[in-house]
Amino acid sequence: MSFLRRRKAPVNLTPPDSDHDEEEKEKKKERVKVKNEKKKKWSCVDNCCWFVGFICSVWWFLLFLYNAMPASFPQYVAEAISGGPSPDPPGVKLRKEGLTANHPVVFVPGIVTGGLELWEGRQCADGLFRKRLWGGTFGELYKRPLCWIEHMSLDNETGLDRPGIRVRPVSGLVAADYFAPGYFVWAVLIANLARIGYEEKNMYMAAYDWRIAFQNTEVRDRTLSRIKNNIELMVATNGGKKVVVIPHSMGVLYFLHFMKWVEAPEPMGGGGGSDWCAKHIKAVMNIGGPFLGVPKSVAGLFSIEARDIAIARAFAPGFLDKDVFGLQTLQHLMRMTRTWDSTMSMIPKGGDTIWGGLDWSPEGYYNCSAKKLKSNDTYRASQNDKENLEFMKNVNYGRLISFGKDVAELHSSKLERLDFRGALKGRNLANTSTCDVWTEYREMGIEGIKAVTDHKTYTADSVLDLLHFVAPKLMKRGGAHFSYGIADNLDDEKYKHYKYWSNPLETTLPKAPDMEIYSMYGVGIPTERAYVYKFNPQSECNIPFQIDTSADGVNDSCLKGGVYSVDGDETIPVLSAGFMCSKAWRGKTRFNPSGIRTYNREYDHAPPANLLEGRGTQSGAHVDILGNFALIEDVIRVAAGASGEDLGGDRVHSDIFKWSEKINLKL
Numbered sequence: 001m002s003f004l005r006r007r008k009a010p011v012n013l014t015p016p017d018s019d020h021d022e023e024e025k026e027k028k029k030e031r032v033k034v035k036n037e038k039k040k041k042w043s044c045v046d047n048c049c050w051f052v053g054f055i056c057s058v059w060w061f062l063l064f065l066y067n068a069m070p071a072s073f074p075q076y077v078a079e080a081i082s083g084g085p086s087p088d089p090p091g092v093k094l095r096k097e098g099l100t101a102n103h104p105v106v107f108v109p110g111i112v113t114g115g116l117e118l119w120e121g122r123q124c125a126d127g128l129f130r131k132r133l134w135g136g137t138f139g140e141l142y143k144r145p146l147c148w149i150e151h152m153s154l155d156n157e158t159g160l161d162r163p164g165i166r167v168r169p170v171s172g173l174v175a176a177d178y179f180a181p182g183y184f185v186w187a188v189l190i191a192n193l194a195r196i197g198y199e200e201k202n203m204y205m206a207a208y209d210w211r212i213a214f215q216n217t218e219v220r221d222r223t224l225s226r227i228k229n230n231i232e233l234m235v236a237t238n239g240g241k242k243v244v245v246i247p248h249s250m251g252v253l254y255f256l257h258f259m260k261w262v263e264a265p266e267p268m269g270g271g272g273g274s275d276w277c278a279k280h281i282k283a284v285m286n287i288g289g290p291f292l293g294v295p296k297s298v299a300g301l302f303s304i305e306a307r308d309i310a311i312a313r314a315f316a317p318g319f320l321d322k323d324v325f326g327l328q329t330l331q332h333l334m335r336m337t338r339t340w341d342s343t344m345s346m347i348p349k350g351g352d353t354i355w356g357g358l359d360w361s362p363e364g365y366y367n368c369s370a371k372k373l374k375s376n377d378t379y380r381a382s383q384n385d386k387e388n389l390e391f392m393k394n395v396n397y398g399r400l401i402s403f404g405k406d407v408a409e410l411h412s413s414k415l416e417r418l419d420f421r422g423a424l425k426g427r428n429l430a431n432t433s434t435c436d437v438w439t440e441y442r443e444m445g446i447e448g449i450k451a452v453t454d455h456k457t458y459t460a461d462s463v464l465d466l467l468h469f470v471a472p473k474l475m476k477r478g479g480a481h482f483s484y485g486i487a488d489n490l491d492d493e494k495y496k497h498y499k500y501w502s503n504p505l506e507t508t509l510p511k512a513p514d515m516e517i518y519s520m521y522g523v524g525i526p527t528e529r530a531y532v533y534k535f536n537p538q539s540e541c542n543i544p545f546q547i548d549t550s551a552d553g554v555n556d557s558c559l560k561g562g563v564y565s566v567d568g569d570e571t572i573p574v575l576s577a578g579f580m581c582s583k584a585w586r587g588k589t590r591f592n593p594s595g596i597r598t599y600n601r602e603y604d605h606a607p608p609a610n611l612l613e614g615r616g617t618q619s620g621a622h623v624d625i626l627g628n629f630a631l632i633e634d635v636i637r638v639a640a641g642a643s644g645e646d647l648g649g650d651r652v653h654s655d656i657f658k659w660s661e662k663i664n665l666k667l
Contacts, residue, residue, distance in 0.1 A: 087617075087629070089191075089192055089195065089629070089632075090192050090629050090632040090633040090636055091191065091192030091193065091194070091195025091196055091632075091636065092195055093633070094195075094196055094633065094636050094637070094640070095195055095196050099196050099636065099637070099640040100196055100197045100640065101193070101196055101197035101198045101202060101639070101640070102241060102639060102640045102641045103238075103241050103242060103243060103244045103282050103638075103639050103640075103641065104202040104203070104204070104231075104234035104235065104238050104241065104243045104244070105193060105198065105202065105203050105204070105243065105244050105245075105246060105639050106203075106204050106206055106227075106230075106231060106234075106243050106244070106245045106246065107173075107176070107186055107189075107190075107203070107204070107205045107206065107246050107247075107248075108206045108245065108246065108247035108248065108251035108252075108254060108255045109175070109176040109185065109186070109205070109206075109207065109208075109210070109248060109249075109251050110210070110247075110248045110249025110250040110251045110252075110288075111210045111249060111250040111342060111343070111346075112134070112179075112210060113176050113179055113185045113210075113248070113249070113623070114134075114135070114169055114170065114175050114176045114207050114208070114209075114210055115132050115134060115135035115136065115169070115170035115174070115175050115176065115207075116132065116133050116134035116135065116152075116167050116168065116169055116170065116209065116211075117130050117131060117132050117133065117167070117168060117169075117170050118130065118131060118133050118151060118166070118167055119166040119167070119168050120164065120165060120166035121151055121164070121165055121166075122147070122150065122151070122164055122165065124144060124146075124147035124150070125140075125144075125147055125151055128140060132170065133148060133151055133152060133167055134152065134167075135170070135178075135179055135180065136180065136181070137180065137181060138180065145332075146332075149332050149335075149336050150162075150165075151165055151167060152167065152211075152336055153335065153336045153339045154211060154212065154339040154340065154341075155339065156338075156339050156473055157473075157477075158477075159212060159213055159216060159339070159341040159477045159481075160212065160216060160219075160220055161220070167209070168209065168221070169207040169208055169209050169210075169221075169223075170207060171205075171207055172200075172205060172207075173186070173190060173200065173203065173205045175205050175207035176205060176207065177190060179623075184615075184626070184627060185248075185623060185626060186205070186248075186626060188626060188627040188632070189246075189626055189627075189632055189635065190203065192632050192636060193635075193636060193639065196636060196640065198639075201237070202234065202238055204230050204231075204234060206223075206227045206230070206251075206255075208221070208223045208254065209221065209223070210250065210342055211339075211340040211341070211342055212340070212341055212342060213341040213342060213344075213345075213477075213478075213480075213481035213482070214253070214254055214257040214342070214345065214481065214498075214501075214502055215257070215261075215481060215498045216341070216481070218261070224258055224261050224262070224270060225270065227258060228258075228262050228270050228272065231243050231280050231281075232280065235279075235280050241282075242279075242280055242281055242282035243280060243281055243282065244282050244283050244285060244635075244638055244639045245281060245283070245284045245285070246285045246287065246635060247284070247285075247286055247287070247289065248287045248288055248289075248626065249287075249288050249289070249290065249571075249572075249622065249623075250290065250342065250345060250346060252286045252287075252288075252289030252290065252291065253289070253290065253291070253345050253346070253502040254345075254502070255284065255286075256291075256501065256502050256504060256507075257498070257501040257502040259277055259281075259284075259509075259510055260498075260501035260507055261498065261501060262276050262277070263276050263277065263510060264496065264498075268496075268497075268498060269498075274510075274511055275511070275512075276510075277510035277511075277512045277515060278510065278511065278512035278513075278514065278515065281510075281512065281515055282515065282516070282638075283515065283516040283517070283518065283638055283644075284515070284516070284517050284518070285518040285520060285634075285635055285638060286517070286518060286519050286520060287520045287521070287625065287626065287631070288520075288521050288522065288569055288571070288572055288577060288622050288623075288625060289519060289521070289572070289576075289577055290346050290572050290576050290577070291349075291504050291519075291576055291577065291579065291580045292348060292349045292350055292354055292355075292504070292505075292575065292576040292579060292580070293346050293347050293348035293349045293350075293484070293576060294346045294348070294571065294572055294573075294576060295348060295355075295400055295528055295529050295530060295531075295573070296346075296528045296571060297343060297344075297346040297347055297348075298347065298348065298400055298401065298463055298467070298531075299401075299528070299531055299547065300337065300343065301337075301338070301343060301344075301347070301467055301471060301474070302401065302466070302467070302470065302545060303533070303543050303545045303546055303547070304330050304333050304334040304337065304543065305546060305547050330543055331542075331543065334543065338440075338471060338473075338474045341477055341478060341481060344474070344475070344477075344478035344481070344482050345481075345482055345502055347463075347464070347467070347478075347482070347484055348400070348460045348463070348484070348576075349484045349485075349503050349504075349505055350460070350484070350485075350486055350505050350665075351459075351460045351461040351484070351485065351486070352398065352459050352460055352461045353486060353663065353664065353665060354460065354486075354505075354575070354579070354663060354665070355397070355398055355400070355459070355460035355575075356396075356397055356398025356459070356460075357398045357459055358396065358398060358399060358412035358415075358457065358459060359396060359398070359411060359412050360396075360398060361395070361396065361397035361398040362575055362659040362660070362662045362663055363395075363397055363529070363566045363567075363573075363574075363575065363655075363659055364394045364395060364396075364397065365393075365394055365395075366395065366558065366566050366567065366655070368526060368557065368558040368565060368566075369555070395530075395558055395559075395564060396408060396409070396530070397529050397530050397564060397566065398459050398460070398530075399457045399458070399459060399530055400458055400459060400460060400463050400530050400531065401457065401458040401463060401466070401530070401531050401533055402456065402457040402458075402530070402531070402532050402533065403453050403455075403456055403457070403532075403533050403534065403535070404456075404532065404534070404548075404551075405532050405548070405551040405559070407456045407457050408457070408530070408532050408551075408559075408564075415456055415457065416456075417454070417455050417456045417457070418451065418454040418455060419455065420448075420451035420452050420454065420455045420465075420466070420469060421465060421469065440470065440471050440472065440473065440474075441470065441543060441544055444469075444470065448469070449535070449544050449545075452466065452469065452470065452545070453535050453545075464484060479499075480499065481498070481499055482499055482502065482503070483499050483500050483503050483506055484503065485503075485505070485506060486505045486506065486665070487500075487505060487506040487507075490506075490507070490508055490590055490591070495507060504580050504584065504585075504591065505584070505591070505665075507591075508590070508591055508592070508593055509585065509591065509592045509593070509594070509596050510594070510596075511593065511594045512594060512596060513594045513595055513596060515596050515597075516596065516597050516598075516599070516638075516643065516644050517581060517585065517596055517597070517598045517599075518581070518598075518599045518600075518601055518634075518638075518644065519577060519578055519580065519581035519582075519598070519599070519600050519601070520601040520602075520603070520625075520631055520634065521568075521569055521572060521574070521577035521578065521601075521602060521603070521620075521625070522568070522569035522570075522602070522603050522604075522605050522619070522620020522621060522622065522625045522628075523567050523568065523569065523574055523602045523603070523604055523605065523620055523653050523654045524567065524604045524605035524606075524620055524653070525567075525568060525569055525570040525605050525620060525621060526558075526560075526565035526566075526567075526568075526570070527565055527566055527567065527568025527569060527570055527571065527572065527573050527574075528563050528564075528565060528571075528573075529558075529563075529564050529565060529566040529568075529573055530563075530564040531547055531562060531563055531564070532547065532548045532551040532559070532562040532563075532564075533545050533546065533547060533548060533562070534546060534547075534548040547561070547562040547563065548562040549561045549562050550562070567654050567655075569605075569620055569621055569622045569625065570621050570622050571622035572622060574602075574654045574655075574656050574659070575656070575659055578600050578602070578654070578656040578660075579656070579659075579660050579663070580598075581598040581599065581600050582598075582600050582656050582657055582660045583657075583660040583661075583663070583665070583667075584665060584667065585598045586598055589667040590666070590667060591667070597644055599644040599647070599649060599650055600650045600651070600652055600656060601631075601634060601647070601650070601651050602651055602652050602653045602654060602656075603618075603620045603625060603628050603630055603631055604618075604620060604653045605618070605619060605620030605621065606618035606619070606620075607619070614627075615627060616628075617629045618630070634647055
C-alpha cells in the first residue's frame with residue numbers, strides 16, 4: 001500500500017478566461033458605441049447633401065402641385081387675399097374700350113438699366129464674347145470682380161474705350177425690358193402696349209452706352225444717327241404718324257440732347273433741319289426725369305455714397321473700405337464710376353437760383369411728417385393747415401453738403417468758413433503705398449482734405465468748385481460735355497455747342513407748336529436732397545469723407561441718418577422732375593419759344609397691398625413707376641391718339657407750383 005499515491009490534479013496551464021472575456025466584451029461594446037456615434041454624427045458634406053436633397057424634393061413637389069392645380073386656382077387665391085377680383089391690366093382694359101395701336105413708340109432707357117455686352121476684352125475675360133457684363137445675372141461680377149471692374153471702366157483721359165476693350169450696348173427691346181431676372185424695367189409697359197396691337201415694327205428701344213457722354217455715343221457708336229434713322233423709318237412705315245417718345249430717368253436728358261443734335265447742322269449735329277421734331281414727334285412723355293439734376297449724384301461723385309450705402313457702412317464700420325476678399329470695395333467703385341462721364345449729366349443745374357442758398361430753398365418749410373388727405377381726387381398736405389405751422393421748421397436744403405449737423409442748422413451769419421479753392425495739394429498721405437486702389441483723394445494730401453472740411457458747407461454753386469477740387473480729371477472731361485448754369489441770352493452763339501444741349505436752362509425747345517411734353521413722376525416718398533458729412537480718418541486708404549449716419553433730427557424731422565429728405569420718387573426730388581413743365585416751359589417763354597404744351601402728371605405712391613402685387617401697381621418709386629397702372633394707361637392713351645387735354649391736363653399732388661413760384665428765374 002506504500003506504493004499507492006494520491007493522483008495529483010492536472011495542472012491548468014492557462015489562466016481562467018473570465019476576466020479576458022469581460023475585457024473582450026467591453027472592447028466590443030466600445031467599438032459598437034463608437035460606430036453608432038459615427039453614424040449619428042454628420043459631416044458638413046452630409047448636411048449639405050441633405051439640405052440640397054431636401055430643397056430639390058420640396059421644389060419638385062411644389063412644381064408637381066403647380067402643374068396639377070386648375071388654371072383658375074392662382075386667380076382664386078389672389079382674389080381671396082385681395083378681397084375681390086384683381087383689376088384688368090391697362091392694356092386689357094383699354095382694348096375693351098376699343099383702343100388700338102396708332103402712333104409708333106420709342107423707349108429711351110436711363111442710366112444703368114440698359115444691358116452692356118463684351119465685344120473685345122483682355123485675357124481675363126476669355127469666353128465672354130457677346131455675353132452681358134451689365135444686366136442679366138451679373139455672374140461675371142462674382143466670378144472675377146477685378147476683371148469685371150477693369151472692363152466696365154473707361155479711359156480716364158478720353159472717357160472712351162480703354163485699349164483692347166470694347167463693351168457695347170445690347171440692341172432691341174431685350175436691352176432694357178428686364179434689368180435682372182425677375183426685375184422688370186420696361187417689360188410691363190411693353191406687354192400692355194402689345195395688348196392693344198403693338199409689336200416690334202412700331203416699338204423701338206433706343207439703347208445706348210449709358211456710361212459715356214451723350215455726344216460721344218455718336219462719335220463712337222453713331223447712336224444718335226441710328227435713333228434719327230429709326231424714327232424716320234417708323235414714321236414712313238406707319239402712314240406718316242408721328243412717334244411718341246418715352247424717356248426714363250437719365251434718358252430724359254439724353255433725348256433732350258438728341259432733339260438739339262438732330263436739328264443742328266452737320267458735322268456737330270444731325271442736319272435734320274429746324275422742323276425735324278415738328279415733323280416726326282407727337283409727344284415726349286418724360287418719366288422720372290432729372291431735368292435739373294439730382295443731389296444724389298453729388299454724394300455719389302464725392303464719396304461714392306447714397307443713403308443705402310451710408311447705412312451699410314454704419315452697420316459694418318470699415319467693412320466696405322477694407323481689403324475684404326482682395327477688394328477695397330468702395331475705392332474700386334469710385335475708380336470705376338469716375339470714368340463714367342454720363343454721371344456728370346445729373347449734377348444739379350441752375351445753381352443757387354434753383355436749389356437755394358445758405359439760408360433759403362424753395363422747399364424750405366416742407367413737413368416730412370405731413371399726412372395726405374384725399375379730397376375731390378386731389379391731395380392736400382396737412383402741412384398747409386394752420387394747426388401744423390408751429391411744428392414746421394425751415395430746413396436749409398440749399399446746403400447740399402454740410403460738415404456737421406450744427407453747420408447744417410446754423411444761420412449763415414454764424415458760420416466761420418475758410419475758402420478751399422486756393423488750398424495747397426500734393427503732400428501725400430502717409431503709407432499710401434499700401435493702398436491697392438488709386439483714387440484722386442490720394443493726391444490731395446492732408447492740407448487739401450482739411451481745406452474741404454474747413455469750408456463747412458456747400459451750395460449748388462460751390463459744389464461745382466468742390467468737385468473740381470476733389471476730382472479734377474473727372475470734371476475736366478465733364479466740362480467739355482456738360483454745363484450747369486442759366487443762360488443770360490439764349491441767342492448767344494456759344495449755346496450752339498453740344499455741351500449745353502442737355503441743360504434745359506441753357507437751351508430752347510424745338511419749334512414744334514403741335515408737340516406735347518409731359519413730366520410724369522412719382523411723389524410721396526422721402527427723397528435725398530442734402531447731406532451731413534463727417535471726416536473719416538480711419539485709414540490712409542479710405543475715402544476721407546462719408547455721410548454721418550448718426551446725424552438725426554428730432555421727432556418727425558426731415559433729417560435721418562445724415563440725409564435731409566423732401567418729396568419725390570426716392571431718387572429725383574419733385575423740384576427737379578416738375579419745375580420745367582410747371583414754370584420754365586409753361587406757355588411761351590424764352591426756353592419754349594413756340595409754346596409747346598406742357599403737362600405735369602404726378603403719381604402718388606402706394607406700396608403693394610400684398611405679396612401677389614410684386615413691386616406694386618400704384619408705385620411711385622423711380623423704377624417701379626414703370627409698372628404703375630395709372631401711368632401705363634396715360635401712356636397708352638397718348639400712343640393711341642389722345643392729347644394732354646384728353647387726359648385731364650395736369651394732375652398734381654405735391655407743392656410743385658408753390659415751390660416753382662419761389663424761384664426767381666427770368667422767363
